[in-house]
Amino acid sequence: MTAPDPAERPEPIAASEHGGALSCGDAGIARLGAAQLAAIAPRGDFTAEAWVRPTISTTLGDVVVHDSAHARYALQLDPLGSLQFRAGLPRSFMMVPYFEGFPAARWTIELALCPFRANRASTLLSYTLPGDSRPALAIFEERDRGLVVRIGDDELATRRYMDYCQWQHLALTWDAETGALAMFHDDRDRTVAAVLDPAISASLGEPVFHGHVARGHRVRDGGFLVLGMDQRRAGDIAAFAPETAFFGFMSRIRIWDHVRARRDLEADQGRWLRGDEPGLVACYRFSALAAARGESVNACANDRNIGQLGNAGAEPVIHDRHHFRAVLTVRDAAIATGPVLTAGRWARIAGGVRDGKLELDIDGRREPAAPLPSRLLARDVGRVFRIGPVPAGLIAGVRLRTGAHVLACYDQGVTSAGELLDSSGNGHHLALCEGMRYMPSHAP
Amino acid sequence: MTARSASEPSVLEAWHGEATTWAAAARLVVIQQQTHCIFAPAARLWGSPPWQPALGLAGNLEHCLPHFIRFVDVARELRLDGYAITLPGAEHGATLALLARHTRGVLEFLSDRDPAGDHCMRRPIESPEWVFSFGGEPFFINTFAPCYPSGHSRYGFGADDVFVLLQPRHSFARAYGKAASVVPNVARARIRSDYAAHGRRYSTAISTVPFEAHRIVRPLQIDDPPVRFWEAG
Numbered sequence: 001m002t003a004p005d006p007a008e009r010p011e012p013i014a015a016s017e018h019g020g021a022l023s024c025g026d027a028g029i030a031r032l033g034a035a036q037l038a039a040i041a042p043r044g045d046f047t048a049e050a051w052v053r054p055t056i057s058t059t060l061g062d063v064v065v066h067d068s069a070h071a072r073y074a075l076q077l078d079p080l081g082s083l084q085f086r087a088g089l090p091r092s093f094m095m096v097p098y099f100e101g102f103p104a105a106r107w108t109i110e111l112a113l114c115p116f117r118a119n120r121a122s123t124l125l126s127y128t129l130p131g132d133s134r135p136a137l138a139i140f141e142e143r144d145r146g147l148v149v150r151i152g153d154d155e156l157a158t159r160r161y162m163d164y165c166q167w168q169h170l171a172l173t174w175d176a177e178t179g180a181l182a183m184f185h186d187d188r189d190r191t192v193a194a195v196l197d198p199a200i201s202a203s204l205g206e207p208v209f210h211g212h213v214a215r216g217h218r219v220r221d222g223g224f225l226v227l228g229m230d231q232r233r234a235g236d237i238a239a240f241a242p243e244t245a246f247f248g249f250m251s252r253i254r255i256w257d258h259v260r261a262r263r264d265l266e267a268d269q270g271r272w273l274r275g276d277e278p279g280l281v282a283c284y285r286f287s288a289l290a291a292a293r294g295e296s297v298n299a300c301a302n303d304r305n306i307g308q309l310g311n312a313g314a315e316p317v318i319h320d321r322h323h324f325r326a327v328l329t330v331r332d333a334a335i336a337t338g339p340v341l342t343a344g345r346w347a348r349i350a351g352g353v354r355d356g357k358l359e360l361d362i363d364g365r366r367e368p369a370a371p372l373p374s375r376l377l378a379r380d381v382g383r384v385f386r387i388g389p390v391p392a393g394l395i396a397g398v399r400l401r402t403g404a405h406v407l408a409c410y411d412q413g414v415t416s417a418g419e420l421l422d423s424s425g426n427g428h429h430l431a432l433c434e435g436m437r438y439m440p441s442h443a444p
Numbered sequence: 445m446t447a448r449s450a451s452e453p454s455v456l457e458a459w460h461g462e463a464t465t466w467a468a469a470a471r472l473v474v475i476q477q478q479t480h481c482i483f484a485p486a487a488r489l490w491g492s493p494p495w496q497p498a499l500g501l502a503g504n505l506e507h508c509l510p511h512f513i514r515f516v517d518v519a520r521e522l523r524l525d526g527y528a529i530t531l532p533g534a535e536h537g538a539t540l541a542l543l544a545r546h547t548r549g550v551l552e553f554l555s556d557r558d559p560a561g562d563h564c565m566r567r568p569i570e571s572p573e574w575v576f577s578f579g580g581e582p583f584f585i586n587t588f589a590p591c592y593p594s595g596h597s598r599y600g601f602g603a604d605d606v607f608v609l610l611q612p613r614h615s616f617a618r619a620y621g622k623a624a625s626v627v628p629n630v631a632r633a634r635i636r637s638d639y640a641a642h643g644r645r646y647s648t649a650i651s652t653v654p655f656e657a658h659r660i661v662r663p664l665q666i667d668d669p670p671v672r673f674w675e676a677g
Contacts, residue, residue, distance in 0.1 A: 056623045082625050114626050117573050117582075117656060143571045146654075161572060161654035165626055189648050195633040249625040319625040 020413055020440035021051070021396035022420070024061075024389040028436025030410070030420045031386040032428055040385050040428050041070035042402045047352035048075050049361075050387075051396040051444040056321050056343045060288040061390030063349060064398060067381050074329040074378070075351045076289070077390060079321035080339050082251040083286040083296070085228045086311060087118040091240050093310040094250075094284065094296055096225040100304050101257075101281055102127065104218045105176040108256040109139070110265070114167045118247035122162075124170075125253075128234035129223040135231055136219050139172065140244065149174070149181055151214035156181055158209040163188055167251075169204060169269060173259040179215025182207040184265060204266045227253060227284075227307075237310065249319060253284040272338040274368070275299030289327060291317045293376050302373040326351065326360050327372065333358060334377055335369035346394075346444040352401075385428075387420070388436055396444055414438045459514060460490075460522055467491030470530040471603050475588055478601045480638035482631060483619045487525040489609075490515050495532045501546070505529075505553045513559060516579035516612070525615040529608040537589030537606035540664055544676035547587055547661050550608050551674075554578050569674050572654040576610070583610045585660045597639055597646035598662050 022030060032040060048064045054077050061077035085092040111124060121142045126135040138150040145157035149172060160183065162168065168191075171184040185208045194200040224235035228246040232239040258279045273283050275298070283299035284307050290297045296307030323339035328351035340362045341347045350361040360369050387398050387410065400407040410430065412423040419429040420438065432438065467473065470491045476484050492508045499507060508529060515527045529550055537543040555565035560580040567574060575582040588607040592598045600607070620627050639645055645666070658670035 056621070084625070117575050120571060120573050122572070141572065143568070143573070164572070164654065164656070166632075167626065167629070192629045192632045192636065195629045196637060319623060321623055 020438055021053075021394040021442035021444070022388065022432075023437045023439050023442065024391060024393055024395065025435035025437070026391055027389045027434045029062075029386045029388040029433050030430035030436050031384060031433055032430055034383055036428055037066075037068035037383060037385055038070055039426070040400065040407055041066065041068050042073075042352075042400065042407060043070070044402065045353050045355065046073075046400065046402045046407075047350055047354075048073065048398075048400050049348065049350035049352075050075070050398040051346055051348055051394075052077060052341070052390060053346045053394040053444070054079070054321075054324050054341060054343055054390060055392045057392035058321060058324070058343065059318070059391050060292065061324075061393055062386070062388060063390060063395060064387055064400070065381060066385045068383055068385070072329075072331050073352075074327075074381070075349065076327040076329070077324045077341060077349075077393075078287045078289040078327050078336065079318055080285055080287050080297075080323050080325060081318040081320040082114070082249040083291065083309070083317070084249055084319060085246050087116075087242075087245065087247040089242055090311045091229060091237060091242055091245065093229040093237075093240060093245075094227040094253075094307045095235065095237075095310065096282070096305050096307050097235050098130075098222050099127070099225045099282075100221070102219060102221050102223060102225070103255065103257040103281060104221065106174060106257070106259050107219075107281075108171060108173045108254075108258065108260040108265075110169065110171045110252070110254040110256075111250065112167065112169050112252040113162070113246075113248060113250045115141075115162045115164055115246065115248035117164055119244055121244040122246050123228065123230040123241070123244050124246055125225070125227055126229065126231050127219070127223050127225050128231040129220055130234045132223075132234055133232060136223060138230065140230065147183065149213055151219065152217045154214040154217070156211045156213035158183055158211065160185065160209050167191075167249075171204065171260070171265050174213070175259050176215065176217055176219075179212040179217075181209075181211050181213050182259075183209040184262065186269070204262060204269060206262065225305075251286065251320065253282070254280065255282040257281050273299055274338075275301070275370070281305075286318055287325065288318045288321075290376060295376070299370075302371065326362060326367065326369075328352070328358055328360050328369075329372075329377055330358055332374050332377065334372035334374070335360060336372050337362070337367040337369045340367055346396075348397075348444075387430065389434070394439070394442055396442070413440060456518060456522060459518065460524075463490035463511070463515070464488075465491075466493060467528060469494065470528065470532075470605065470607070472528050472530070472607060474601050474603060475607065480597075480642055480644065481635055482638070483525075487615075488523060489526045489528055490524060492527070492529045495530060501531070501549055502553065505550065509554070509557060512554070512610075513579060516581050519581075519612050520614060523615075523618060524612075525618075526609050526611040529610070531606040531608070532604070534590055534604050537587075537591050540591050540661075540671065541676065543587060543589045543591055543606060544661050544671050544673040546606060547608060547673045548676050551576060551585075551660075565674065569657045570655045575613075575656050576660075578610075582613045584613060584616070584656075585610055587661050592662075592664070595643050596662070596664070597644045599644065 063075040065074045123140040125139045127137040128135045146159040169186040174181045184204045229240040285297045324341040327336045335358045398410040406424045408428040409424040422428040536546045586609045588600045661671040661673040
């Protein structure tokens with residue numbers, strides 16, 4: 001297909017210095033006709049880049065998607081946030097079957113959670129071995145005893161309670177040699193106050209509880225780890241106990257194979273961990289992309305100790321979508337960054353292939369990115385080239401390059417026919433569909 | 445698709461108009477506009493029917509009951525944020541003891557007549573899972589009374605009356621949006637900061653105890669023990 005005669009190029013009827021922005025609404029897209037897919041398909045190394053501004057209402061967002069006989073790639077925004085655990089039936093949980101490498105003699109377990117009132121007892125976590133009828137390890141809250149830790153046949157009641165309807169960090173450490181158990185519970189007042197006053201640092205503080213439980217005990221490997229449910233039989237969903245289930249939200253669970261000191265817990269409290277930190281056995285977060293496949297994100301491994309979600313339910317599955325990771329898929333390979341984009345803020349995202357390697361840049365910085373397992377990748381989006389949707393978000397300044405050659409550039413508004421203008425001169429104008437609107441006054 | 449009577453919108457409008465008129469007449473709007481909760485000024489509130497002195501507390505609550513049941517049924521459709529039961533006059537709340545006793549009276553009255561059969565006031569109240577519920581709807585309850593001085597977060601801004609404000613839990617999600625799990629910390633921080641700036645700092649310690657019931661009638665001083673209104677005689 002040859003480029004149109006520049007003399008015949010449609011003039012933009014609405015343009016700003018920065019080209020305005022596309023407002024996606026719920027599902028707005030700008031798409032190319034099927035006959036032009038081959039012409040806009042990159043061969044070899046390429047880069048797709050755009051300004052994006054997601055919001056807390058943005059679910060999984062497609063910035064640019066191409067699927068044709070010649071090329072297949074997608075640049076996406078994947079929100080990270082909290083998973084809702086609903087009360088009653090159907091059961092809400094995250095299950096890791098046949099956990100590999102569960103710490104036997106000492107551990108630290110960290111949880112970021114927001115509980116709601118529902119049950120007389122509330123199970124945060126249970127770990128049950130195959131064939132057993134009660135957990136080898138359980139952390140739960142009861143009316144009269146507060147948070148209780150059960151290890152083997154021994155229990156320790158802390159008489160400390162969760163703080164309902166508020167986010168909080170809990171961390172528990174245990175050492176079998178002495179049986180010593182410590183519980184940390186962050187200062188929620190400081191956490192809230194720190195929002196308005198950066199001089200205040202949210203801290204975990206000293207342990208709120210010390211005690212001893214199950215001295216000399218060893219926790220065996222290979223059990224079923226379940227968040228949010230007690231297990232009457234290991235991994236048997238029908239034997240999970242909804243009457244003692246956790247009701248509320250969780251956003252992060254970390255398991256370490258050693259007793260972490262307070263300073264280390266505080267240092268990592270607000271950090272996104274890569275998953276290769278020494279002694280980190282599992283690090284579960286929740287993303288829309290993974291949740292859509294019924295899984296959590298384990299920063300430590302893509303192919304082991306996978307958290308499977310029960311009762312993911314209808315949208316929105318992931319709440320508190322303040323941060324997003326960038327995801328680049330090219331054919332059957334994909335990479336994802338950490339939480340590099342923030343709701344409500346513009347960012348320049350660029351993804352592509354250079355020297356055969358997938359790369360992602362945010363605001364001009366090369367971002368560390370980990371491979372995504374292929375089982376999480378979307379299949380069969382249909383033969384399409386489109387911009388969007390980034391639901392409830394904005395997209396601007398989309399550009400596609402192969403080396404120095406610009407395949408398409410959308411930064412100059414719309415044509416007289418109402419199409420999104422390709423200012424590269426190659427004529428790949430896009431039809432605005434499904435509520436996609438061009439907003440000349442919105443710009444990065 | 446649910447069948448809907450052609451006259452239903454006008455019926456709902458009429459109910460809403462009547463109930464908001466009662467709320468205004470009870471001077472609830474004074475608290476609503478002057479308190480420091482950022483969500484209060486825009487809140488859509490119903491008030492209880494005007495008090496009839498001859499009926500006494502039980503008689504007035506009996507008169508209020510069908511109206512409150514109506515509120516429970518229409519609150520989601522009309523996006524209502526609360527129902528305020530007004531107990532007029534200093535005899536209901538001039539002291540903390542009076543407030544506790546009459547709050548108990550109101551909540552036990554409603555609980556005993558709960559059409560959903562939950563009768564929440566008969567269940568263990570100091571328990572993490574306990575919330576006040578009526579008609580299958582869980583509520584968060586605030587009480588405002590003349591016993592609270594002007595420097596208190598539950599100050600009634602000069603009203604002699606007691607207001608028992610019942611807020612259905614579903615109204616909170618409307619305030620902070622369905623993408624959020626709970627009131628965002630930035631909103632919490634602003635609310636606490638505004639209260640403190642106006643000399644009405646409230647105890648967050650009471651907010652962190654596991655028992656919802658401790659939050660319903662606040663003590664006079666920040667560090668006082670919780671008010672166990674359900675035991676008030």
